[in-house]
Amino acid sequence: MEKRGVRKGASFPISPSSILPALPFLLIFGFFFLFPISRLIYVSFMSNENTFTLGNFQTAFEKPYNSGFVNSIKLGLLSAAITAIPGAVAAYFIETRGSSRLKRTISSMNGVLANTGGVPLAFMFTAALGIQGFLTQALKAVGIDLYANSFSLGTFTGLLIVYLYFQLPLMIIVFSPAISSLRREWVEAATNLGANNLQYWLRIGIPLLLPSFLASFLLLFASGFSAYATANALTVGNVPLTPLQIGGLLDGNVSAAQLNLGKALGVVMIVISACAVIPYLLIQRRVARWQTR
Amino acid sequence: MKLGKLNLPLIITLLLFGAFVVIPMGSAFEYSIRRGLEGGYGLQNYLWAVREEDFSYYLIRSTWLSAVTVLITLVILVPTLTWIHLSNSKLRELIDGLSLLPLVIPVVAFAVGAQISFPEFIQSSVMELPFLYFILALPYAYRALDIGLKAIPLKTLSEAARSAGASWLRAIVIVILPVIRSAVTATIALTFALSIGEFTMTVLLHWDTFPTWVTYVAQDNLLGAIAISMIALLVPFVLISLVALLTPEKEIKESN
Numbered sequence: 001m002e003k004r005g006v007r008k009g010a011s012f013p014i015s016p017s018s019i020l021p022a023l024p025f026l027l028i029f030g031f032f033f034l035f036p037i038s039r040l041i042y043v044s045f046m047s048n049e050n051t052f053t054l055g056n057f058q059t060a061f062e063k064p065y066n067s068g069f070v071n072s073i074k075l076g077l078l079s080a081a082i083t084a085i086p087g088a089v090a091a092y093f094i095e096t097r098g099s100s101r102l103k104r105t106i107s108s109m110n111g112v113l114a115n116t117g118g119v120p121l122a123f124m125f126t127a128a129l130g131i132q133g134f135l136t137q138a139l140k141a142v143g144i145d146l147y148a149n150s151f152s153l154g155t156f157t158g159l160l161i162v163y164l165y166f167q168l169p170l171m172i173i174v175f176s177p178a179i180s181s182l183r184r185e186w187v188e189a190a191t192n193l194g195a196n197n198l199q200y201w202l203r204i205g206i207p208l209l210l211p212s213f214l215a216s217f218l219l220l221f222a223s224g225f226s227a228y229a230t231a232n233a234l235t236v237g238n239v240p241l242t243p244l245q246i247g248g249l250l251d252g253n254v255s256a257a258q259l260n261l262g263k264a265l266g267v268v269m270i271v272i273s274a275c276a277v278i279p280y281l282l283i284q285r286r287v288a289r290w291q292t293r
Numbered sequence: 294m295k296l297g298k299l300n301l302p303l304i305i306t307l308l309l310f311g312a313f314v315v316i317p318m319g320s321a322f323e324y325s326i327r328r329g330l331e332g333g334y335g336l337q338n339y340l341w342a343v344r345e346e347d348f349s350y351y352l353i354r355s356t357w358l359s360a361v362t363v364l365i366t367l368v369i370l371v372p373t374l375t376w377i378h379l380s381n382s383k384l385r386e387l388i389d390g391l392s393l394l395p396l397v398i399p400v401v402a403f404a405v406g407a408q409i410s411f412p413e414f415i416q417s418s419v420m421e422l423p424f425l426y427f428i429l430a431l432p433y434a435y436r437a438l439d440i441g442l443k444a445i446p447l448k449t450l451s452e453a454a455r456s457a458g459a460s461w462l463r464a465i466v467i468v469i470l471p472v473i474r475s476a477v478t479a480t481i482a483l484t485f486a487l488s489i490g491e492f493t494m495t496v497l498l499h500w501d502t503f504p505t506w507v508t509y510v511a512q513d514n515l516l517g518a519i520a521i522s523m524i525a526l527l528v529p530f531v532l533i534s535l536v537a538l539l540t541p542e543k544e545i546k547e548s549n
Binding site for chain 1: 300302303305306307309310313314316317318319320321322323324325365369370372373376377380382384388391393394395396397398399400401402403404405406407408409410411424425427428431483486487490492493496497504505507508511515518519521522523525526529530533534536537538
């Protein structure tokens with residue numbers, strides 16, 4: 001049976017301290033991700049003559065690009081603010097009262113809605129909320145005339161409505177784990193110590209869930225802030241949004257005196273997105289300490 | 294499922310959330326099956342879409358690109374993660390952190406970076422897409438596999454396989470992969486879904502796939518584009534819901 005025997009160094013190829021087994025991952029990740037991002041940052045500081053400049057960033061904060069940032073941030077904040085609480089409440093009832101089959105069904109449906117949205121979502125709303133759309137007609141029948149004052153899906157309000165459709169499922173997805181790790185024992189312990197329902201929520205439930213709630217909000221903001229596909233399909237350049245402006249510069253549809261302006265806009269986007277996603281990741285990590293059983 | 298007591302808050306939640314999801318979707322579906330001048334309903338927009346030559350061309354193209362992405366993801370991540378879990382390398386923290394980094398970077402910014410960085414021979418090949426999709430799906434795929442590997446006695450399994458004379462490749466393919474199959478399935482589903490629906494990176498790098506094709510269709514035939522979008526949304530929606538509903542509870546517990 002001892003055909004080969006147990007070779008020495010049976011621990012994973014080479015010694016554990018070696019970097020070799022991680023090399024394929026590090027190479028691909030480095031080349032396809034770290035390299036383009038570093039180059040983007042580097043080039044954003046280059047003038048047309050390839051000398052160092054801050055001019056691209058200066059222009060990035062002037063008209064019309066500053067209103068792009070304002071609108072994108074507003075869209076991210078509003079779409080997150082509108083969906084965060086309803087999403088959290090829905091997640092709570094589904095997680096605490098639903099059967100496991102129901103939870104699984106809803107979570108996979110939410111996955112489809114939150115992730116595969118984009119362009120199909122835009123056309124779906126074009127059909128539902130177009131002038132002849134069933135939803136428009138139905139709203140009209142109950143006295144809400146969407147098109148009474150120059151509404152269109154290609155406006156800020158229109159985009160906001162469509163964004164809600166992927167933000168709410170996203171909120172349920174990211175917030176559910178926090179709910180499911182609230183332990184029944186804690187309610188019981190609180191009750192035994194004489195707390196009523198309200199006291200439990202004010203003193204225990206809400207303080208425990210608040211960090212996860214804030215983290216989810218931040219992620220929703222980042223998702224709404226950087227969304228491109230839906231806005232690209234619905235608008236025709238009438239709503240200034242940073243992702244669309246970058247797309248326009250990249251395609252050469254919009255010409256700018258500074259060749260590297262689009263890169264500077266991209267870098268500012270990364271900074272804004274990082275301000276939301278990094279705290280999200282840190283909170284998630286902190287919370288994971290008590291969330292894992 | 295306990296049907297004994299009436300669960301009012303849950304029912305209200307489900308009704309509201311159901312209405313939120315179904316009303317726009319159903320309303321769009323109703324619109325997409327309207328017949329223009331004759332009135333009434335028909336499937337002509339769907340038939341038109343499916344009969345378009347480009348429909349199957351781009352569907353097949355997107356499918357194989359996504360399949361390649363899944364392959365890259367598994368080939369790169371399963372051995373890397375297995376090694377990380379076995380060796381307790383100091384690299385673990387670093388690689389864990391790196392895998393989350395794509396979440397921080399908006400896809401639009403990433404696309405600009407990709408366009409100005411890669412040499413011509415990469416930019417001219419559509420094979421750049423699966424590698425970029427791999428990066429986009431990495432935060433999710435990495436976590437799914439990580440959780441799967443955490444849950445099994447990896448050390449015992451791999452030592453047993455190695456003692457029995459298996460090479461590392463054999464140990465991973467024949468022993469480890471089958472044990473973490475539910476995590477692998479989740480990874481495949483996630484990566485495939487993300488790749489086949491990816492729009493931003495694809496369109497900004499001037500490639501055409503199924504999702505970008507739909508926007509071209511819309512310029513000539515909006516109803517056709519709506520029909521295609523309904524297929525793109527409803528088919529995965531219904532399929533995934535059916536799978537989730539029909540999988541027996543027992544199997545779920547076992548695979549978890």
